[in-house]
Each structure stands twice: as C-alpha cells, then as structure tokens.
Amino acid sequence: MPAYAAPLREYRFVLHELLGLADRQDVPGFEEVDEAVVDAALEGAARVAEEVWAPLNQSADDEGCVYENGVVRAPSGFAEAMAAWYAGGWNAVGVDSRWGGHGLPGALASCVSEMAMSANLSLSTYVGLSMGVAGTLMRIAPDAVRQLYVPRLLSGQWTGTMNLTEPHCGTDLKLMRTRAEEQADGSYRVTGTKIFITGGEHDMAENIAHLVLAKVPEEGEGLAAVSLFLVPKYKVNDDGSLGPANGVSCGGIEHKMGIRGSATAVLHYDGAEAIRLGAKPKPATAGDGKEGKRSSSRGMAGMFTLMNAARIGVGLQGVALAEVAYQNAVTYANERLAGRALSGAKFPEQPADPIIVHPDVRRMLLHIRSFVEAARALSLWLMFRQQLAQRSGDANEKQASQDLMNLLTPLIKAHFSDLGFDCANMAMQCFGGHGYVRDHGMEQFVRDARISQLYEGANGVQALDLVGRRLPADNGGPVQTLFATISALLEEEADKDELADFTGPLKSGLERLMQATMWLAQNAPQDREQAGGGASDYLRLMGTVVLGFIWTRMARQALTGLEANPGERDFYEMKLATGRYYMARVMPDTAALLDRVTAGAGTLMAPEAAWF
C-alpha cells in the first residue's frame, strides 16, 4: 500500500522562509499568527491526513461508491474519516473566526487542503465543495439563509455541491435547460437534470445544499436567463431542523476511471423548492442595447467566484497527487535493485544497486519534484500576497495582486493539472511493470489525477479563457504586471553570479513569453482563431516561465538559508539542485512553445471537418 507523509519541511520553507507569513503580526487579523501556531496547524492536520485519510485511499478505490434505489453509499470508513477532519477544524483553517473557523492565513489553509488531497483525493472532494458552497453563501446569501446553512456546512453536519453540467451541455452554459419558476411567495421551483455532480448524493451528512444554475425563462435568452439557486436535499425549517425531502432525486452515479470514492451523481430536480441567490436582474430597457445581455447578477457573480476558487483547488490537486506519487516513487527507487551505477557499483556488497543510481530514474524524480515545489510555492505566494494586500489596504498592491491572481487562475488550473497528471504518471513509470499492478497504488494516483484536467472546465477551455479573456483584460494590464514582476526580480539579481543558472534561463523564457504575447496581441484581434490555435501552447509557455520565476525566488531564499542555517545544508542544496534541474531541462521548452504559438492557426483550420 502506498504511504504518505505530509511534506512539512517544504511547507515551512515556503510559508516561513519564502513568504515570511509568520512575521506579519502587523497585518489586521494575523496578530496571533506566529511560527508555532502555523507549525501546530500543519502538524495537526498532517496527523489526520496521514493516519486516518491515507489508509482509506486504496480501499475506497476498490470499493467505490454504491448506488441503490436512489441512495448512495460512500466507501467504508469515509464518514468517520470526514468526521475526524471536521473535528479538528481542518476544513476551516482559513475561515474567519466569526464563522467558527481558525482564521489563519489562506496560504496555510491551502497547505492543509493539499494534505487532504494527497492523502485521499476522493474524500477531499466532499469537503472541498462543501467549503466552497459555505464560502459562497457567506458572501451572497441573505442573512437568514446563511445563518441556517453556513454553520452546518462548516461543521460537516451538511455538505454542499455545485450543479452546472447537464447531459447535453457543460462548458456552453447557454444551452442549459434546467429552469426555475418563481412562486407567489418569492421562492422558486427548479426542474431539470444535472449530471457530474460531485458529492451529489451520499450517506455521510444529514442534508446536502445544492447550488444550482438554472434559467428563469422570462428573464432573457441564453446565458442572460441563468441565475443561481440554493436547493437543499431536505427542506430546512426556520430553526434549522429538517423538513420533508425536497424534489431532488439521484438517478445514478457514474462509473469512472478514478476518484471512485467520490460520488458523481445524476440529479433530477422535479419542482424542487429553491432559494434564489442574488437579486433579480433589472429589466432591460428596450433599445438600450442590453437586451438579453444584462450584466451578471450577484448570484452568477457568486458562482464565478466559487468557480475561480474551485479552479485553484483543482490545480492544487495536480500538485497533491504528484507529491504523494513522488514520495512512493522515491521509496521504490531506493529499495528496488537493478543494474549498476554507470560510474561503477555504488553498493558492491549487494547483488545490484538501487535504481536511484540511474540518471534516467533521477531525471523522472527531479522532474516531478521541480514541478511540485514550484507549483506549490507559486500558488501560496499568490494567495498570501493577495490576502496581505486585501488586509493592509494598499490600493496599488491590491490591484497588482488581484491582477496576477485573475490572470493566472486558468493557468493554475490547467498547467498544474496537466503536469500533475504527467508527474503522477512519471512516478508510476519508476516502478516499471509493477506500477501497472493495482496493489502498489501508483496507477490509482494516475487515474485520480486525470480528472483534474477535465472538470471545472476542460484544460483547453482554461487556455481559451486565458488568451481570449484574461490576457486582453484591462488593455493587457494584468499581463504587464506579470512581466514587470519577473523583470524586477531579474534586475534585482542581475549581478548575482550564484543565481546565474536561474536568471539566465528565466530571462530567455520571459523574452519568449513576451514575444508570444506580442504575436497574439498583433494577430488575435483580427482573427480570433489565432488566439484559439495558440491558446494551449501559450498557457504552457506562461506556466513554464512563472514556475521559473518562483524557482528563482526560491533559489535566492535557499542561498540565504544555506548561509543562515548550515545544519540544514542538505535541504537547501537539494532545493538548489532541483531548481537547477528545472532551469536546465524544463525552461528550454519555452523555445518550442513560442514556435508553436507563432506557427499560427492555419494548419489547424485548413482541413474541412469531414476530412478528419
């Protein structure tokens, strides 16, 4: 059975050394946040993840969820493991204390949630979505509603879901058929079928709060008619007690490649009682050019906020699975004997050397590690920077950090889930044929990691979002902020010889990214297919460069650590070695990616559809 140990030293490096998160008691809300508090939270969550969650990962995959007569049974042990997580408040590390959370920095909460995902991705989906729903209700539900729902969602008494997809439409929400009809009392009734509802039905909570997108037909056509509704599985009385079943039934669950412990439900809404979230749109005035085009309602905006948060979470799933797969690959590479080091036997007393002596095995391990450490650091850096700016109230910094987060959200989702899958797969490759055998658990990591490239908007859609919406937003302000941030680092470190292995490749990568951006700016406005054709390669190009940026920052920090703390020489040397691998062996991809973006969409669009 695979093992998992939370990478606490890595978390501490990023949180304490790179971000200085425990030195910001000057910031409102972080007055109590010191190293001891942070470390205690990391260690407490790690114990539950390692000892309670991880041991259930493989058995849950074997067992799967079971659907019978409308009821879904989660895998054995899940309810208890989920209760243990909620009992420690590990679901609510970052939640404001006025809602009963720990009120700790979001970057710390992200580490805790990464542990949950590494230990048991299936189980983490129930908790993650419930917290997303709680957060949405905190922001946009009427006070009476959130007082009823939020505490119960935070305690794990209830769980929550997001309902977007229908059998015939996913990404293209304007094709949606589920409809909501207003009742005389101002409530709504929702009717339609939703599919791919993660945690849509199960036996681990008393109630389930479904956030449902549905059309109010009289309010417009297509997307303009779509609003957000809260539909509980059981009706909720004013005192929070449960009433009778609402009109929601589970029509079945999907049999999937992976995350088999996560119930992916088909939900039929049959005039289910619903609460509208956010105000009704103002009716469009005839002739004002906004017919059928109203600005997003607060409800839809709430859903988009939730979707953006979910995208970051899905990106981190890639990091989490690559991390746990890496750990097991290292163990195997140290134990499995085959062949001899090319430079001569390292363990002549053994019949063969462990395979970690082989350069190609090290290549795979370093590749995974160079992704995991940078991806984690980048997302924590973005989160912490944004949260600091929000709390400190510096308007420029608030704009800059918000710009970066907006720009990079689809990139985190797609690039991290793509690489997370590739890396889980590479870790499996280290096992040779044994990786293909279910007992070792490596192939489960691969199957589980695969979902993140698909849900929350398939990665091609993320790329189009980046190139089509986020890049041109605000006249390119956000991407200029990114370029300026990277350039500033390069200027700061220009003379530091010991960082030349980093700054050199980063500079080339940035130049290529700027060229590709310029090419898109020049070509996409006249021909949107140029944006679509280059989108995925552009996203990967930007992703490769931003991870190179954070590697350069980590390398600088590691040099400082090496000097300040020679007792941990191995840790810092490995940090630098891993970064050097990235700069020498991953950054060169930027050349090919630039070539692909600027190759244009002509070769893609030339063939007639029938020729395929």
Place this chain on the structure above:
Amino acid sequence: MPAYAAPLREYRFVLHELLGLADRQDVPGFEEVDEAVVDAALEGAARVAEEVWAPLNQSADDEGCVYENGVVRAPSGFAEAMAAWYAGGWNAVGVDSRWGGHGLPGALASCVSEMAMSANLSLSTYVGLSMGVAGTLMRIAPDAVRQLYVPRLLSGQWTGTMNLTEPHCGTDLKLMRTRAEEQADGSYRVTGTKIFITGGEHDMAENIAHLVLAKVPEEGEGLAAVSLFLVPKYKVNDDGSLGPANGVSCGGIEHKMGIRGSATAVLHYDGAEAIRLGAKPKPATAGDGKEGKRSSSRGMAGMFTLMNAARIGVGLQGVALAEVAYQNAVTYANERLAGRALSGAKFPEQPADPIIVHPDVRRMLLHIRSFVEAARALSLWLMFRQQLAQRSGDANEKQASQDLMNLLTPLIKAHFSDLGFDCANMAMQCFGGHGYVRDHGMEQFVRDARISQLYEGANGVQALDLVGRRLPADNGGPVQTLFATISALLEEEADKDELADFTGPLKSGLERLMQATMWLAQNAPQDREQAGGGASDYLRLMGTVVLGFIWTRMARQALTGLEANPGERDFYEMKLATGRYYMARVMPDTAALLDRVTAGAGTLMAPEAAWF
C-alpha cells in the same frame, strides 16, 4: 460503446503508394502479391476485427480475467473470437506457406496485427505472443520439437508465452533465480517463480508452450548462466497428444490498471520438464578472459530475436490505440455541440456548433493523427525494406536496412508507446468530463495504452539501449546510415518549393539530431552517465526527426497522388495538412530536446540519494 473501423485507405496509401508493395512480383516469394491480394487480406481481417473483436473490448475490461484454484477464466467470448481469428489465418498472414501461413509480406501482416490491437488489445496479446513463440521455435528448436509445436501454435490449438521476469528482477536478468537442472536423458527440469507472464494461464487452448529463461548454475555466474527452455503446461507425447500436467502451476493473476482481459500470471515451476533451446555453451578456457562472459548461446539469441520483434509489436500497440481513440474522438467532436466557431457560427440553425470547429480540438485531433500516420508508415517502411533486402540478396541494402532496424527498434518501442499513450489521452480529453466515464470507453484506451510504456523493457531502458548500445555499435555505422538516408531525401527534394514546409523543418531537426549525437559521442565515452542522463531526450529527439523524415516522404507521395488521382483530393489534401501540422508544431520540440541532451547529467547526479 466505442466503435472501430480499420483504416483501410491509410493502409493502402502506405503499402501501395508509399512502398509499392504490390509491384514487387520480381522478388522471390512475392510473385503472387498484387493489389487485389493485399486488399482482400486487409478487408478480411478488418471484418473480424471490427465485427468480432471490437465488440468484446469493453465487456472484457469490465469482466476481467478470473483466477480460481489455479485456473484462469478468460473473459466471455474471447475463446470464440480467438477461434474466428485463427480460422481466417489472420494470425499467420506473414508466416511462410510451408508452415501453413499466407506467406504475405511482413508489412501487410503488421497492418493486420494493428487491427487486432486496435479492436481488442487484451485479446491480441494471446495471439501475438503465441506467434512470437512459434517464430522462435521455427528458428531455433530441434526439428522434432518444432514439428510438434509450431503447427499447433499456428492453429491456435496451443498458445505460447515468454517468461523472463521474477518477483525481484525484471530488466536485470543476471539476478534471476529460476534454475534448470540437466537430467540423465538430456532433458532439463526447471524450478522457480516467474511473474508478469502474459497469457500465462487461461482456458482458451489445449496447451501452453512457455519459453522460460533459467540459469544452469554449473555453466557460469550471472547472465552467463542463463539459457532458454521450452516448458509445456501439459507434457507432449511424440504424436502430439497431451500427457499429464507438467510441474507448472499458476499462483494467481495481477489486478491491473488495464488490459484486464489479458491474463498476467504468476507461474510456479516446480521441477517442470523442459527442453533446452539452442546448444550448450562451450566451456570457457581458463585465462582466455571469457570466464563468465560466454557469447550468447543460440537459445539466448533466439530470445533476443523474439524480444526485438516483441518491441516492435509493443510500439505498434501505441499506434493501434491512438488510432481507435482518434476515431472515437472525431465522432464525438462532430456530434457534441458547444460554443461557436471563433470566426462566426458554422451551423447557425443549430443551438451551437460541433466542437470540431474549435482550433484547440483540431489541434488535439491533428496531433494524434500526425503521430499515427507517421509511426505506422515508418514501421511498415522499415519492415518492408528489410524484407525486400533479405529476399533480393543485395548485400549493401541488406546491411543498411538491418542497421536501421537494429538502431530504431528501441525507439519504435519507446517513442511509439509514449506517444500512443499521450495520444489516447488527448483523444479522451476531447470528450471533456465524459471521457472520464467508463461507458464511453475512452478511459479504457488510456489505461490499456499505458502498459506499452512498461513491459518489454520500460521505456527508460529502451533509451539506454539506444544510446548505450545501438548508437556506438559498429563505430556508429547504423546512425550514419540513418543520417545519410535523411540527407539523401533532403537533397532529392531540395528544390521542390511545394515541399518546403517539410524539408525546412526536417533539415533543422536533422542538424539538431546530429549535434546531439556528436555531443554524446564526445562526452559519453569518458562519462557513461552523460549517456544515461541524455538517453530519454535523445530517443525522443531521434523519434521526432525520423517521423519528420517519413512525413516528408509521405508528403511527396501525396503530391503525386493529388496529381494522379484528383478524385481523391480530400484524402491527399488531408495527408498534406496533417504532415504540415507535424512539421510546424511537433518538429520545434527538437530544439528543446537538443538543449536537454546537452545540458548534461550534472544536474541529475548532483543530489545525494538521501536528498530525494
């Protein structure tokens, strides 16, 4: 359920147009081979693959193989489907007619075997291995043995297996523990445990012929002691009738990520009666420097020939799965409606356009297609060229074609299986979330394709074989043959403007491949880790270039076809468009790959093992 239609037009393009295979009645043995014969074989095999094999692919995955008390039950329908294949002689298309085969060119047999693998990879493994065993026995078994075994293996009455791996060793065969003891009558008894034996036990044949590597302890140490043995499941009487069970028992089967219809057995040999294949080694003379280093016995050489053939077959599994996954992705992309073409609605009368209008979907489809067509053509070209040379007896051409085949065998295994997996995965990505649901069958293609990167020597081992053994062989003669072959094509087509999209990128790719080769030649002899550290990237670099080479040849042929056969304009235009995609969007990888090879092994070897 996914569908499969054999790509007959593609086969005909390669066999008839690119290779002119049906115009070589001048070659001994091919006197009867004309287009009609070839097409009839393709169509006959296609019918069985499409109508009998493919419909069982998904149910066999669900059902798996079942092990109970030493007996393995293959999935429902497999025995009948296998019988249908043998009844048509589709297993023996390329087998010499004196053994009862069709005696048709190996390249045609390869197309037929690709169909089997596309339709049902699990089922194809039983047949493929049995044919490999039959071929080995034809070559190296004593006549009495092959007269008994070969006809029964060719008819499907018996099947065959390869036994190399043991629980503690796979690639490193010198660690093998299975031993063979000579008996007074010259027979042997084999004792030990073998694992990962594909088709090692099942209920579809009367007997199973196991080819087993085992050590004869008194003949040396390590690899020098290893010889090849034939061990039947049931003892065989001189008239071919079956005797009692031999000392081979099945200890279980693996539960695997994919190819779940293929029984992967643990086999215990307990003094099983065995026939040695190939002569005993001559005893080493003390002091001649060859102690423990004897040259491969004929038996081992026979196993290596089988292993090389199996590697080509495994590479083609990647092509076969990418092909069938592609077909289903195209169907879905034409049916699924979402969004609008970026250049404006293509089907304004429908609620949305089919997703094949989107550049990023086309990118994925063209990517798969550009791999499949080139990989298939390259392997068929190599096979046909080699077979022609063998039959025509031209010594130079024989050497050249043998050189290319030797050089490229590990590349075909690793590059094709790597890309086959990536492409199956990309085809699944075209389905969005639906790809993750088992019903669509796309995720099965991904799981099934994954094995080819692992078995028959994990791909990292193939890369080391290429760089460590095949590249330096004969003072680099084979790789010079490859360079000369590509250079000759570039010279021939230097002035052809209509091929400039091909020859330009091919020239750059070849230059980079030559630089990487030079770098290895200069650095690897002093420091073998430089070879090991660059091996995988070098293999991919060479693979990218040789597929660019065959694309250039196919493009030339397509231009000819366009002129000669304007009625098939769409076919040839699509061929050219697909090739242009490859040259514009895949060949640029060669720059990054060269950078990686020449980055050296330093970054890989720097970290101490304990730092990982």
